[in-house]
Amino acid sequence: MLFTGSMVAIVTPMQAGVRPDTEFDTPALENLLEFHIAQGTDAIVAVGTTGESATLTEKEHCAVIKQVVEIVGGRLPVIAGTGANSTIEAISLTACAKKAGADACLLVTPYYNKPTQEGLYLHHKAVAEAVDIAQILYNVPGRTACDMLPETIIRLSSVENIIGVKEATGDLTRIKKIREGTGADFLLLTGDDETTKDFILQGGDGVISVTANVAPRAMHEMCMLALKGDAAGASKIDETLVGLHKTLFIESNPIPVKWALHKMGLIQAGIRLPMTWMSESAEPQLLDAMKQAGVI
Secondary structure (H helix, E strand, C coil): CCCCEEEEECCCCECCEEECCCCECHHHHHHHHHHHHHHCCCEEEECCCCCCHHHCCHHHHHHHHHHHHHHHCCCCCEEEECCCCCHHHHHHHHHHHHHHCCCEEEEECCCCCCCCHHHHHHHHHHHHHHCCCCEEEEECHHHHCCCCCHHHHHHHCCCCCEEEEEECCCCCHHHHHHHHHHCCCCEEEECCHHHHHHHHHCCCCEEEECHHHCCHHHHHHHHHHHHCCCHHHHHHHHHHHHHHHHHCCCCCCCHHHHHHHHHCCCCCCEEECCCCCCCHHHHHHHHHHHHHHCCC
């Protein structure tokens, strides 16, 4: 299966500053991608929530996807975040990702406008039928105020190029129901780092991870052990990552992860409004978690 293991929801590196139009840092993006390739990350997810998709223009969004695909050069699968709360915009972004050469697209449920389950079905079906590229559904009600129920995921799994779901609810009881309704070939990915180990041990295929930005080698190795059914080995690694799983969300993502990567010397201190740089009061807790994980 092409998309398994630890897939990083990669940040979008920017020049130092906190402004509405903070500029991209392409050299840092290149270095970051090389870092992930060397550390064993299993796939790159570009311009998702962690990549600040909400504050990029459509032109910028497409440009970052294109840069990631070109830099990676086929060495890892690239999944492009192309979701939107407008169906026509989601189609446009997905077409852009296909043109750029992405291997698949990740489409978050429409946020803010809170569609019904029928609306979710018709939205994702329309995007899938409009653009011939592998597509992964993305359910994260904590961000979108919209929960795609297992029944809707199962219904959408019959659409030919919808190949899986990123289930970021943290509710492990959904795995069995979705798996039984979709079959073994339908990808079950989690977006909740804290429950990743158990998610995979209970039949999931991998994670689209925030923690993997900071500890890519450990996340990869933990996922590989869990996929082999080695609960003890996976738990041993996961114990070192528990602090990161929690404190990378001490403020809204991607504020803490960008701070951590800057502390590691991998990116500049740049982020776009309305996101801000992490408050000093949160620094000691995140530093402790980074030390526990052995990344500093």
